[in-house]
Every structure is written in C-alpha cells, then in structure tokens.
Amino acid sequence: MRESKTSRPPRAIDVAAAAGVSTATVSRAFNAPEKVLPEVRDKIFAVAAELGWLPNAAGAALASRRTWLAGVLIPTLDHDVFAAQVNALQARLSASGITVLIGCSNYDLDEAAEQVKVMLARGIEALAVVGELQRPELFEMISARGVPYVVMYSHSPQSAHPCVGFDNQAAFSKLTRYLLDLGHRNFAVIHQPSLDNDRVLARLSGIRAALASEGLALRPQHVFEGPATFEFGRESLRKCIDSAGPRPTAIICGNDTLAIGALIEARAMGMDVPGSLSITGFDDLPIAEFTSPPLTTMRVDNVAIGKAAADYLLTRLSQQAIVPREAFEAELIVRGSTGPTGE
Amino acid sequence: MRESKTSRPPRAIDVAAAAGVSTATVSRAFNAPEKVLPEVRDKIFAVAAELGWLPNAAGAALASRRTWLAGVLIPTLDHDVFAAQVNALQARLSASGITVLIGCSNYDLDEAAEQVKVMLARGIEALAVVGELQRPELFEMISARGVPYVVMYSHSPQSAHPCVGFDNQAAFSKLTRYLLDLGHRNFAVIHQPSLDNDRVLARLSGIRAALASEGLALRPQHVFEGPATFEFGRESLRKCIDSAGPRPTAIICGNDTLAIGALIEARAMGMDVPGSLSITGFDDLPIAEFTSPPLTTMRVDNVAIGKAAADYLLTRLSQQAIVPREAFEAELIVRGSTGPTGE
DNA sequence: GGACGTAATGTAAGCGCATACATGCTGGCC
DNA sequence: GGCCAGCATGTATGCGCTTACATTACGTCC
Numbered sequence: 213m214r215e216s217k218t219s220r221p222p223r224a225i226d227v228a229a230a231a232g233v234s235t236a237t238v239s240r241a242f243n244a245p246e247k248v249l250p251e252v253r254d255k256i257f258a259v260a261a262e263l264g265w266l267p268n269a270a271g272a273a274l275a276s277r278r279t280w281l282a283g284v285l286i287p288t289l290d291h292d293v294f295a296a297q298v299n300a301l302q303a304r305l306s307a308s309g310i311t312v313l314i315g316c317s318n319y320d321l322d323e324a325a326e327q328v329k330v331m332l333a334r335g336i337e338a339l340a341v342v343g344e345l346q347r348p349e350l351f352e353m354i355s356a357r358g359v360p361y362v363v364m365y366s367h368s369p370q371s372a373h374p375c376v377g378f379d380n381q382a383a384f385s386k387l388t389r390y391l392l393d394l395g396h397r398n399f400a401v402i403h404q405p406s407l408d409n410d411r412v413l414a415r416l417s418g419i420r421a422a423l424a425s426e427g428l429a430l431r432p433q434h435v436f437e438g439p440a441t442f443e444f445g446r447e448s449l450r451k452c453i454d455s456a457g458p459r460p461t462a463i464i465c466g467n468d469t470l471a472i473g474a475l476i477e478a479r480a481m482g483m484d485v486p487g488s489l490s491i492t493g494f495d496d497l498p499i500a501e502f503t504s505p506p507l508t509t510m511r512v513d514n515v516a517i518g519k520a521a522a523d524y525l526l527t528r529l530s531q532q533a534i535v536p537r538e539a540f541e542a543e544l545i546v547r548g549s550t551g552p553t554g555e
Numbered sequence: 556m557r558e559s560k561t562s563r564p565p566r567a568i569d570v571a572a573a574a575g576v577s578t579a580t581v582s583r584a585f586n587a588p589e590k591v592l593p594e595v596r597d598k599i600f601a602v603a604a605e606l607g608w609l610p611n612a613a614g615a616a617l618a619s620r621r622t623w624l625a626g627v628l629i630p631t632l633d634h635d636v637f638a639a640q641v642n643a644l645q646a647r648l649s650a651s652g653i654t655v656l657i658g659c660s661n662y663d664l665d666e667a668a669e670q671v672k673v674m675l676a677r678g679i680e681a682l683a684v685v686g687e688l689q690r691p692e693l694f695e696m697i698s699a700r701g702v703p704y705v706v707m708y709s710h711s712p713q714s715a716h717p718c719v720g721f722d723n724q725a726a727f728s729k730l731t732r733y734l735l736d737l738g739h740r741n742f743a744v745i746h747q748p749s750l751d752n753d754r755v756l757a758r759l760s761g762i763r764a765a766l767a768s769e770g771l772a773l774r775p776q777h778v779f780e781g782p783a784t785f786e787f788g789r790e791s792l793r794k795c796i797d798s799a800g801p802r803p804t805a806i807i808c809g810n811d812t813l814a815i816g817a818l819i820e821a822r823a824m825g826m827d828v829p830g831s832l833s834i835t836g837f838d839d840l841p842i843a844e845f846t847s848p849p850l851t852t853m854r855v856d857n858v859a860i861g862k863a864a865a866d867y868l869l870t871r872l873s874q875q876a877i878v879p880r881e882a883f884e885a886e887l888i889v890r891g892s893t894g895p896t897g898e
Numbered sequence: 899g900g901a902c903g904t905a906a907t908g909t910a911a912g913c914g915c916a917t918a919c920a921t922g923c924t925g926g927c928c
Numbered sequence: 929g930g931c932c933a934g935c936a937t938g939t940a941t942g943c944g945c946t947t948a949c950a951t952t953a954c955g956t957c958c
Contacts, residue, residue: 223944224946225944235944238945239945239946240946267945270943271943271945273945274945275945275946275947277946
C-alpha cells in the first residue's frame with residue numbers, strides 16, 4: 213500500500229513485474245483465477261495489495277467491452293418512494309458487481325433525456341427508469357444501442373415497455389370505489405403537479421373512471437394541484453371547505469404528505485374526521501399509522517419493486533429470454549381517516 | 556440516430572469519415588470547439604447527431620486521464636438527511652459535468668472501505684464521505700492516490716480531515732443546556748445505534764458533557780439505544796416511564812423519528828407534554844412542525860452541506876489552494892414539546 | 899519412447915479516444 | 929515579392945487493460 217502522492221497509481225504491468233509474470237497473468241489472476249496456478253495467483257494478490265493496485269476500470273472497459281455499469285433514472289432522490297427503490301435496486305446490482313449510476317431529472321423530461329445520454333456515453337449496460345412518459349428519443353437512444361431497460365414504479369396494461377410496478381389508475385379506482393361504497397358522492401382531490409407525470413395522470417384518471425361508473429364527476433373547484441407538501445395539503449383543504457356549493461365529504465389526496473396536511477388542517481378547523489369528512493392518502497409513510505385519526509392510505513412495496521427491476525435487468529443481461537413483466541398491486545390500508553358519510 | 560440493434564455503437568472514426576475530417580478534429584469539435592472552424596464544427600455535430608454518436612467515456616478517460624467522476628459515500632439513501640445531501644451535491648457536481656457515484660455502506664465500515672475501493676478503480680477524482688469514523692485504509696487509499704476528499708455532515712474541531720458539516724457534540728450540548736436552563740435535572744436519552752457511528756457518539760458525549768457541567772449524569776436505565784423508528788421511540792418511552800426510580804422530566808431523542816414516536820406514546824399514555832414531560836428531536840423533519848404539540852428539535856441545512864461539500868471538492872479539483880473547512884451550526888427550533896419542569 | 903493433448907503462461911494487438919507534434923495554408927508586413 | 933506568424937487540420941502514439949493466439953512444458957498412452 214506504499215505509493216508516493218506524486219507518482220501515478222500503479223498499473224498492471226507494475227504488478228506483473230513485481231510478481232515476475234506477464235500482465236496477461238495478472239489479468240487472469242483477477243478475472244479468471246482458476247486459470248492461474250494457486251501459488252502464482254497468491255503471489256500476484258500479495259504484490260497487488262502491497263502496491264495498492266486497483267485495476268483501472270476505463271482500461272478494462274475498453275479492452276473487454278464490458279463496463280459493469282447500469283443506470284437508474286428517477287425524478288429526485290428527495291422522495292422516500294424513489295430513494296427506497298433506488299436503494300434496493302442498487303443493493304441488488306451491486307451484489308452482482310454492477311455499479312449503478314443514478315440520474316435525477318427533477319421531473320424535467322429534457323433533463324431526463326440528457327441524463328440518459330450521459331449514462332450511455334459512460335457505457336451503461338442496463339437502465340431502469342421511473343415513469344414511461346419520456347421523450348421518445350430517450351427510448352430510441354437506448355434501443356439503438358440494444359441496452360435492456362425497464363420502466364419502474366408505474367405499470368399500465370397497455371404499456372409498450374417492460375415494466376415493474378403497479379397500475380396507478382387501477383389503484384386509485386380501487387380507492388375511489390372504496391369511498392363510493394362508503395356512500396360518498398361528493399369528492400375533492402388534492403394532488404401533485406401532473407405535468408409530464410404519467411403516475412399522477414393515471415391516478416387522476418383512475419379516480420374519474422370510478423366516479424364516472426356511478427355517473428359522478430369532479431367539480432373543477434374541488435381539484436387542487438400543487439406541490440406535494442404538508443402546507444399545500446392544508447391550504448387546499450381550507451379552500452375546499454370554504455368554497456361555496458356542496459361540500460365534499462371525501463378528499464382523495466395524491467399522496468400521504470398532502471393527506472396529512474389536509475388532515476391537520478381539518479382537525480385545526482374543528483372538523484370531525486371521519487365523521488363529516490373522509491381523507492385518504494397514498495404511499496403509507498411510516499407516520500401514516502400515527503396521525504389522528506390514523507390515515508387510510510395505500511401501500512406499495514417499493515423495496516420489492518427496486519429488487520424486481522434489478523432482477524429483471526440482471527436476467528436480461530445474462531440471457532436473451534424475455535422475462536414477463538411484473539405487476540405489483542397497491543394495497544388498501546383502511547385506518548381511521550375514512551368512514552361512511554354522515555348523512 | 557439510425558443504427559441497427561446488432562451493430563456496435565458508432566465511434567469517433569465513423570463520425571470523422573462521414574464528416575470528411577480526422578478523428579482529431581471530431582475530438583476537438585467537442586472538447587475545444589473554438590479550435591474548429593464553425594462550419595466544420597456544425598457539420599461534425601450534425602453528423603454525430605445523425606449517427607447517434609456519443610463519445611465513449613472509457614476511451615476518453617484512458618486517453619485524457621480524466622474521468623470526470625466523483626464519489627459520495629453515505630450510510631444509506633433511505634434517510635432524508637443523506638438523500639438531501641446527496642441530491643444537492645449531485646446537482647452541483649453534475650452542473651460541472653461531473654458524474655457522481657453513490658456508495659452506500661449500510662453503516663458497515665468494511666463495506667464502506669470496499670465501496671471506496673470500487674470507486675477508486677472506477678477513477679473517481681474526488682470523494683465526499685459521511686462520517687469520519689472509517690477504517691484507516693479508507694483514507695490511506697484515497698490519500699495514496701492524491702484524491703481530494705471531504706468529510707460531510709459531521710465536523711469536529713479536532714478532526715484530522717477537511718470537513719463540511721456541524722459539530723454534533725456542540726449541537727447536543729446546546730440542546731441539553733436549553734433543557735437544563737428550563738430547570739430539568741432528570742434526563743433520558745433515546746438514540747440510534749452508536750456502533751461505528753461518530754455522529755451518534757458525539758451527540759451522546761455532547762449530552763453528557765452538558766449534564767456533567769451541572770454535576771449531573773445519565774442513569775443507565777434511562778438510556779435507550781435501538782433502531783431509529785417510531786416504534787422504538789414509543790417502546791422506549793413506555794419503558795422509561797414505567798421504570799422504577801426517579802422519572803425523567805426531559806427526554807432527548809437522537810432524531811425526530813424517535814422523538815415523534817416518544818411523543819405519540821406519551822400522549823397515548825395520557826401524559827402532559829410539555830407539562831410533565833419535555834421531548835426533543837433532531838433533524839426538523841417537515842412533520843415536526845405539525846405534531847401535537849409541535850416538536851422542539853434542531854435543524855441542519857443538509858442541502859447547504861451537500862452544496863458546500865461539492866463546492867469544496869470543485870475548488871480542490873481546480874486548484875491546489877487549501878480551502879478552509881466549513882462549519883455549519885445546528886439551529887435550535889423551540890416548539891411546544893418542551894417547557895419548564897412542572898415542579 | 900515418441901506423438902499428442904492439456905495446462906500454464908507469454909506475446910502482442912487493439913479497444914476508442916485525446917493530444918503532441920507535424921503539416922499546409924493564408925495573409926500581413928517590410 | 930518573399931518571409932514568417934498563426935491558424936486549421938491531420939498524423940500517429942499511447943492511455944491500461946483483456947484476450948486470441950502462440951509457446952512451452954509436462955504427462956499420458958499405445
């Protein structure tokens with residue numbers, strides 16, 4: 213491990229010289245140990261450790277045409293849902309010797325395409341991307357290079373892409389159905405920005421579809437779109453309650469953060485939840501269990517999705533077989549924030 | 556962008572041929588545009604786009620001896636604090652054309668050293684690492700290669716490493732001091748696993764130091780170490796209250812999750828917070844403002860830390876000047892979960 | 899005992915680029 | 929008008945590794 217700060221890092225040829233072998237043998241000792249005599253191998257390992265040699269990945273990639281790199285493209289790391297998926301995916305791929313490049317698009321499609329371009333230049337051999345609503349050139353680029361990919365988190369039956377996720381539309385239809393069955397007929401929705409976001413769009417259409425099956429619809433003044441923060445949830449709840457006309461008895465929120473914000477504000481306004489107002493979330497954040505009342509929400513196993521996406525890519529990397537797409541289901545978690553209409 | 560799936564990706568020489576120039580000019584068009592005649596440059600760009608050529612990073616790295624890669628080593632992405640730091644750091648470095656490799660150690664020092672080894676093999680030119688409690692070989696490896704690094708998140712005055720973070724010990728001393736000034740004399744602590752974790756260790760010693768200055772100490776039965784979950788917070792609070800002997804009037808928690816767990820349980824047990832029990836957290840999670848009562852906690856600007864770490868590395872990368880270490884301060888946020896002792 | 903298979907290692911080419919150096923060309927200046 | 933500066937581009941080498949192929953040594957089998 214000795215090596216002066218000024219000199220360049222040792223190369224395979226240095227190890228070879230010190231061990232009295234050729235660079236080919238050094239390479240084999242690390243990449244195909246069984247092809248090298250145990251004593252020679254041990255000598256090489258000892259010398260490499262002594263010199264602090266690490267095989268230069270760029271050289272290896274160039275010569276072997278393998279980078280052992282994969283990419284994952286998500287909107288942001290600043291969201292438990294994506295962080296959990298990436299964490300699981302990375303753990304899995306890392307165990308197979310694959311380094312993962314994480315790209316964040318910040319919900320910007322052009323940025324997403326740009327990130328993929330950078331990743332491809334780096335030589336990723338597989339890619340997982342959140343959301344299937346992307347610039348067409350994004351999929352074109354990876355297809356042109358024959359890089360296997362998978363769409364994570366969302367899963368729509370008619371999707372043109374392999375995907376590992378759940379059906380956002382079906383999930384919100386189920387949730388809405390649950391509320392309809394409770395007797396609710398007046399709904400409000402508080403949701404995240406929908407621009408370029410297929411998950412949010414699918415959720416909204418799931419709600420509308422379920423309502424339509426009962427001949428119901430959302431009033432424009434009862435749909436609130438804004439940042440996924442507690443504050444926006446609170447503010448929207450207030451506007452919703454204060455607005456003229458028939459007051460909603462059920463509020464469907466795009467995620468738990470918005471729902472908890474709404475819940476907090478409803479309680480602050482002295483409203484009876486679920487007596488006179490039902491509120492639902494999505495994600496089942498750990499805190500959802502502990503709000504008062506506990507939040508009715510839906511749970512998705514993000515760790516499983518990350519693992520499944522990794523497994524899918526690993527399979528595609530090792531063989532040509534087409535693996536069936538994997539559908540997860542969002543599970544409805546009924547807690548205390550929802551109940552029958554008071555009427 | 557045409558290119559069959561079977562053929563290998565185009566190379567610079569293909570672009571050169573199609574544009575009627577040499578590979579040197581293609582390289583210059585992308586890396587030193589001002590050295591190429593505008594019309595030639597445009598032709599090259601057009602051809603490159605047409606062919607879908609992306610410069611192979613491995614080849615570029617080998618030839619230029621620059622990888623434009625940096626690494627960041629964190630315990631896990633599954634924690635808002637680290638995710639926020641990484642997100643900010645990555646955004647900053649990405650804007651400078653640097654790709655960041657994210658390594659997660661899962662709080663395991665050997666795994667951390669292994670990750671750094673992999674990163675060095677990939678050719679990272681800079682490294683940010685959370686926590687200064689690491690295997691010595693970790694720092695030896697990066698020093699041997701002359702790779703600039705910075706310790707993120709923690710910052711202790713006597714540290715041997717450049718660091719961008721705050722003084723965990725001082726922060727918890729300040730917090731404890733605040734409670735002491737409120738009249739508290741009986742304390743309990745609920746904290747995360749301290750093994751190999753300098754942040755947690757420093758926090759504990761900050762608490763003990765402040766108490767010692769008043770001749771006080773923590774009773775072993777009032778110190779709870781376990782996973783940073785709501786559940787462990789609840790469970791510990793219950794044990795704490797049910798335990799024999801003098802009951803603590805203030806509970807210092809290692810982070811907000813534990814504190815909120817404790818708060819929930821205290822309220823469930825019918826205790827008056829802060830009337831008969833004060834509870835503090837750390838991190839100032841968004842939800843901390845909305846618990847009942849709102850949680851007294853401490854805030855650290857993780858986004859700023861991530862940015863500052865990136866800036867430090869960027870500076871070290873561009874010049875040799877030693878940049879002074881940057882000290883952040885944890886800000887005390889007094890809310891409703893703390894108050895004077897009831898006595 | 900000689901031919902041959904096999905295992906261990908060496909030799910050398912080349913992966914896709916960047917860049918030092920060479921070349922050619924234009925224009926300005928005395 | 930000749931010379932030279934300076935610009936645009938080309939030529940060719942090598943970055944550090946892997947791997948096809950060559951070589952060597954050895955054991956085996958008839």
